[in-house]
Amino acid sequence: MNGRPEQFSAQPNELLVERLRDGLGLTGTKVGCDTGQCGTCVVRLDGRSVKSCLVLTASAAGGEVATIEGETTRGGELSGLQEALRQEHGTQCGFCTPGMVMALGELVENTADREAPTEPEIREWLTGNLCRCTGYHSVVRGVQRACATARSAAGQEV
Amino acid sequence: MTAVTGEAPATGSGVLGQPLDSREDPQLLRGEATYVADIDLPGTAHMAILGSPVAHARILSIETKAAEQLPGVLKVATAADFTDVMPLPCIWIPGGVESHFPPHPYGLPGARPVLTGDTVRHVGDPIAVVVAETPRQATAALAAISVEYEPLPVVTRADEALAEGAPQLHEAVPGNLNAYWTCGDKDRTDAAIAAAEVTVELDLVNQRTINSPIEPRGAVGDYNPVTGEYTLYATTQGPHNHRFLLSALVLGIPFNKLRVIAPTVGGSFGTKGYLYPDMPLVLLLSKALGRPVKWVDTRTGLMNSTVQGRDHRQHVTLAGTRDGRITAVRCTSYANLGAYPSTIGPGVATALMGRSISGMYDIDAAFCEVYAAFTNTVPLGAQRGSGRAEAAFLMERLVDRYAGEIGMDPAAVRRKNLVPKEKFPYDNGLGWTYDSGDYRLNFDKAVELSGYADMPARKAEARTRGKRLGVGLATYVAICGVGPSTRMSQEGMLGGTWESANIRVHPTGEVTVIVGSASTGQSHGTVFAQVAADELGIDPDTVQVLEGDTQKAPYGQGTYGSRSYSMAAPAVALTARKIKSKLIRAGAVFLGIPEDKVVYAGGGVHEEGNEQNAKTFAELAMSMWYGWGLPAEIEPALDETTHFDPPEFNYPFGTHVAVVEIDELTGETEVVAYTAVDDAGHIGNPKIVLGQIEGSITHGLGQALMEAAVYDEQGLLISSDLTTYALPRAADVPFFTLDKTVTPSPNNPLGAKGAGEIATVPPAAAVVNAVVDALADLGVQHIDMPLTPEKVWRRLRGEAQ
Numbered sequence: 001m002n003g004r005p006e007q008f009s010a011q012p013n014e015l016l017v018e019r020l021r022d023g024l025g026l027t028g029t030k031v032g033c034d035t036g037q038c039g040t041c042v043v044r045l046d047g048r049s050v051k052s053c054l055v056l057t058a059s060a061a062g063g064e065v066a067t068i069e070g071e072t073t074r075g076g077e078l079s080g081l082q083e084a085l086r087q088e089h090g091t092q093c094g095f096c097t098p099g100m101v102m103a104l105g106e107l108v109e110n111t112a113d114r115e116a117p118t119e120p121e122i123r124e125w126l127t128g129n130l131c132r133c134t135g136y137h138s139v140v141r142g143v144q145r146a147c148a149t150a151r152s153a154a155g156q157e158v
Numbered sequence: 159m160t161a162v163t164g165e166a167p168a169t170g171s172g173v174l175g176q177p178l179d180s181r182e183d184p185q186l187l188r189g190e191a192t193y194v195a196d197i198d199l200p201g202t203a204h205m206a207i208l209g210s211p212v213a214h215a216r217i218l219s220i221e222t223k224a225a226e227q228l229p230g231v232l233k234v235a236t237a238a239d240f241t242d243v244m245p246l247p248c249i250w251i252p253g254g255v256e257s258h259f260p261p262h263p264y265g266l267p268g269a270r271p272v273l274t275g276d277t278v279r280h281v282g283d284p285i286a287v288v289v290a291e292t293p294r295q296a297t298a299a300l301a302a303i304s305v306e307y308e309p310l311p312v313v314t315r316a317d318e319a320l321a322e323g324a325p326q327l328h329e330a331v332p333g334n335l336n337a338y339w340t341c342g343d344k345d346r347t348d349a350a351i352a353a354a355e356v357t358v359e360l361d362l363v364n365q366r367t368i369n370s371p372i373e374p375r376g377a378v379g380d381y382n383p384v385t386g387e388y389t390l391y392a393t394t395q396g397p398h399n400h401r402f403l404l405s406a407l408v409l410g411i412p413f414n415k416l417r418v419i420a421p422t423v424g425g426s427f428g429t430k431g432y433l434y435p436d437m438p439l440v441l442l443l444s445k446a447l448g449r450p451v452k453w454v455d456t457r458t459g460l461m462n463s464t465v466q467g468r469d470h471r472q473h474v475t476l477a478g479t480r481d482g483r484i485t486a487v488r489c490t491s492y493a494n495l496g497a498y499p500s501t502i503g504p505g506v507a508t509a510l511m512g513r514s515i516s517g518m519y520d521i522d523a524a525f526c527e528v529y530a531a532f533t534n535t536v537p538l539g540a541q542r543g544s545g546r547a548e549a550a551f552l553m554e555r556l557v558d559r560y561a562g563e564i565g566m567d568p569a570a571v572r573r574k575n576l577v578p579k580e581k582f583p584y585d586n587g588l589g590w591t592y593d594s595g596d597y598r599l600n601f602d603k604a605v606e607l608s609g610y611a612d613m614p615a616r617k618a619e620a621r622t623r624g625k626r627l628g629v630g631l632a633t634y635v636a637i638c639g640v641g642p643s644t645r646m647s648q649e650g651m652l653g654g655t656w657e658s659a660n661i662r663v664h665p666t667g668e669v670t671v672i673v674g675s676a677s678t679g680q681s682h683g684t685v686f687a688q689v690a691a692d693e694l695g696i697d698p699d700t701v702q703v704l705e706g707d708t709q710k711a712p713y714g715q716g717t718y719g720s721r722s723y724s725m726a727a728p729a730v731a732l733t734a735r736k737i738k739s740k741l742i743r744a745g746a747v748f749l750g751i752p753e754d755k756v757v758y759a760g761g762g763v764h765e766e767g768n769e770q771n772a773k774t775f776a777e778l779a780m781s782m783w784y785g786w787g788l789p790a791e792i793e794p795a796l797d798e799t800t801h802f803d804p805p806e807f808n809y810p811f812g813t814h815v816a817v818v819e820i821d822e823l824t825g826e827t828e829v830v831a832y833t834a835v836d837d838a839g840h841i842g843n844p845k846i847v848l849g850q851i852e853g854s855i856t857h858g859l860g861q862a863l864m865e866a867a868v869y870d871e872q873g874l875l876i877s878s879d880l881t882t883y884a885l886p887r888a889a890d891v892p893f894f895t896l897d898k899t900v901t902p903s904p905n906n907p908l909g910a911k912g913a914g915e916i917a918t919v920p921p922a923a924a925v926v927n928a929v930v931d932a933l934a935d936l937g938v939q940h941i942d943m944p945l946t947p948e949k950v951w952r953r954l955r956g957e958a959q
Contacts, residue, residue: 021195021196022293025198027189027192027195027196028188028189028190029189030193030195030372030373030424031195031374031454032372032373032374032457033457033879033880034456034457034458034879035457035879035880035881037879037880037881038372038457038880040372067189068188068189069188069189071188071189072188074188074190075188075190076188078184078187078188082184082187082188085183085187086179086180086183086184086187087179089179089180089183089681089845089846089848089849091180091182091183091186091187091679092425092679092680092681092849092850092853093186093371093372093373093422093423093424093425093426093678093679094182094183094185094186094187094191094422094424094679095193095371095372095373095424095425096372096424097186097187097189098187098189101187101189119893120889122888123888123889124888124889126887126888126889127887127888127889129888130372130880130885130887131372131853131888132369132370132371132372132425132427132853132857132885133425133679133849133850133853134849134852134853134856135852135853135854135855135856135857135886135891136856136887136888136891137849137852137856137891137893137894138848138849138852139888140888140893
């Protein structure tokens with residue numbers, strides 16, 4: 001869990017999001033819809049973004065789980081993606097934000113040494129995350145900015 | 159009433175109007191903000207609510223014993239446990255209308271009991287609650303409660319509810335009619351329509367939609383038996399309002415025994431300003447059990463209990479001349495209030511809609527009548543752009559229909575009828591007096607920016623790709639700045655609608671601003687700091703902003719109707735001016751010079767012509783804190799408060815242009831370009847307003863293209879979660895082309911107009927106009943929303959609506 005071992009017994013029907021929020025107090029991961037539609041509960045399991053309301057805790061046993069709390073230390077410096085989203089004000093109420101950061105991280109990381117994602121690709125990547133405040137525009141701009149920064153740092157043409 | 163000047167914003171430190179980064183963002187991006195569901199008080203028990211599974215029935219019996227025996231269950235309660243609790247009140251009864259609803263003890267209409275004991279009137283109507291050790295135990299125990307129902311006939315449409323023989327919802331409301339409300343001049347309008355060269359008519363359905371903030375609602379009640387005080391943490395956009403309503407009008411406890419705290423709130427769009435049964439329930443059950451009680455809704459629960467929006471069926475008529483001059487508009491609307499009057503639902507369905515129908519046009523005769531009816535659906539409430547979006551929709555559809563009828567370009571018709579600049583303040587004949595505007599400048603800018611003149615060529619090009627391109631215009635005026643308290647009382651609002659701010663300058667020169675408003679994602683902390691810093695001429699980073707806790711903040715009404723920046727921010731500015739004025743008076747004492755020689759600049763004071771004789775802001779703050787040497791007429795310390803009650807509303811406006819492409823084969827509508835030019839007067843932080851405008855447009859596009867609350871004939875909400883209720887996703891929208899015009903409002907000292915939700919008002923009209931334009935050669939004159947691919951595909955094949 002965010003690089004630290006955690007040992008516990010889970011009920012067979014326990015959802016990963018319940019373990020994170022109620023069992024481990026990692027409340028950065030949110031619950032918005034109960035049906036896997038909204039994406040506020042996205043975390044990364046073995047590097048891939050997953051909706052933690054659709055994952056049984058038991059099935060994640062032995063896996064590496066990364067949550068928003070692992071992105072920075074408390075009050076710590078923002079990651080490249082978070083900083084880009086801050087600059088583009090890619091958040092309003094912020095409820096969908098942690099899920100978006102966890103979902104988009106995969107896209108931004110993979111862009112450093114490949115072609116930058118196009119706007120439609122970014123929008124497609126975002127379809128698993130609902131936002132009612134921003135209409136996604138500032139989030140898309142944030143991802144474009146983050147990708148440009150990541151590529152620039154990797155010596156790619158922006 | 160506060161005197162106002164309508165002047166341009168101060169430029170003390172020049173930070174107002176700058177796109178400063180939101181100071182709230184880092185915490186949100188790290189997932190560190192605390193929402194209601196994240197609050198974990200020691201010893202918390204968890205509440206679940208049993209909502210009715212049927213839309214209309216008499217409750218014959220409720221059996222709770224089996225549930226009480228289940229593991230972890232602490233209490234099961236029904237209506238019988240709360241007989242001394244007053245019903246939740248409705249506080250906006252349309253002005254001039256006699257309410258037929260059974261009275262609340264305080265003379266208000268009682269909207270609904272905290273739990274229903276006799277008759278359920280919509281799916282989700284709360285019947286019983288369980289409190290248990292864990293949320294899962296509480297939810298599981300709901301299934302063990304047996305309720306025997308005697309089914310009653312169901313009605314879900316307002317017009318059908320008013321028909322003879324319709325099922326009756328409330329004994330005290332014969333015929334289900336809550337209100338028949340009118341505005342404008344009926345005789346004059348009827349006469350103008352009868353005498354007109356041209357008339358056009360439309361039957362419109364403004365479908366019911368669900369706001370769907372991504373955070374479901376939640377509440378934590380915490381009763382302290384030692385002090386007798388109740389604390390409520392809730393998803394609220396108006397903590398002071400909820401405190402007032404709950405303490406005085408529901409629980410009957412002293413005002414100062416209830417503290418309401420709004421932590422970070424995950425979106426609202428109108429829905430979280432309402433009073434819901436869960437709020438008193440967590441407080442009462444906390445007292446009963448001696449433990450904090452927490453309730454967090456599910457998505458399906460939200461869909462079946464949180465107020466829904468829009469829902470009008472209308473017959474509308476426009477009259478005009480052959481050469482494009484609009485002479486009259488008339489609307490008859492059947493508004494669906496749902497099963498109970500929500501906190502302010504009846505006002506939303508009437509005044510907010512009806513008085514806005516003439517939009518940006520100078521029309522000689524206008525009339526609107528609304529039949530507001532009860533049905534077996536979730537209570538109606540506000541929804542981003544509420545009332546004003548419904549009004550803009552009908553007017554903008556009519557203008558296009560009229561343009562088609564007389565064979566004139568829709569842009570030319572609009573331009574011809576815009577209220578001219580010299581006519582402000584403009585009485586629209588329906589009850590609103592528009593404060594200021596240059597509508598033609600705004601309109602021309604949008605039309606130009608959208609490339610409107612190139613559309614014929616773009617249409618031809620699109621046809622080569624199997625697409626039908628359509629362009630749709632929509633203009634709007636949105637009443638904001640609610641409001642002048644006396645004016646709102648004439649509209650039937652039972653309560654003051656002013657806003658307040660307190661500013662305290664600390665001895666070390668840092669400043670705390672506390673406001674009665676409460677953010678649901680609008681970066682108040684950033685913007686209000688800009689306002690105070692700008693007025694005082696100091697660094698905004700030294701200004702802290704607090705809000706959302708009724709024990710700490712001065713009274714205020716909260717965030718709704720895009721009012722925070724034109725109501726709370728003026729209160730901040732006026733308070734900062736009081737501080738500044740006091741510093742000038744005290745500065746004269748400290749500098750040993752007459753007051754008229756004191757220059758206030760950069761937060762400090764100096765002698766005119768002698769910058770050496772000066773005190774910095776920090777020095778002044780410390781001197782005022784000590785209070786040494788101050789004459790009797792100047793009190794020590796710097797702590798001022800203002801209650802801002804504007805002389806009039808403000809009226810933002812704008813013009814939007816949608817360009818859509820319809821796939822000939824699939825009927826799919828894609829918004830390929832969207833241009834919006836909005837006018838919200840002087841803007842405090844353009845970066846933050848940009849985000850709100852973009853979100854608002856997307857929300858409006860959602861209603862046009864995909865959103866609908868669908869009830870079946872049994873009154874079951876079919877679209878009860880996010881697999882069945884479609885919200886716009888990132889791939890559904892393009893980047894927008896945005897610009898603004900700036901017409902300051904004379905009705906507040908910042909020249910501000912509402913901004914947050916105004917751009918939700920016209921998109922539905924713009925998109926439907928665009929789709930009808932794309933299908934015009936097929937004889938299509940109107941399509942009801944949402945414009946699903948199937949619906950459009952059928953029209954492409956010549957099927958009737």
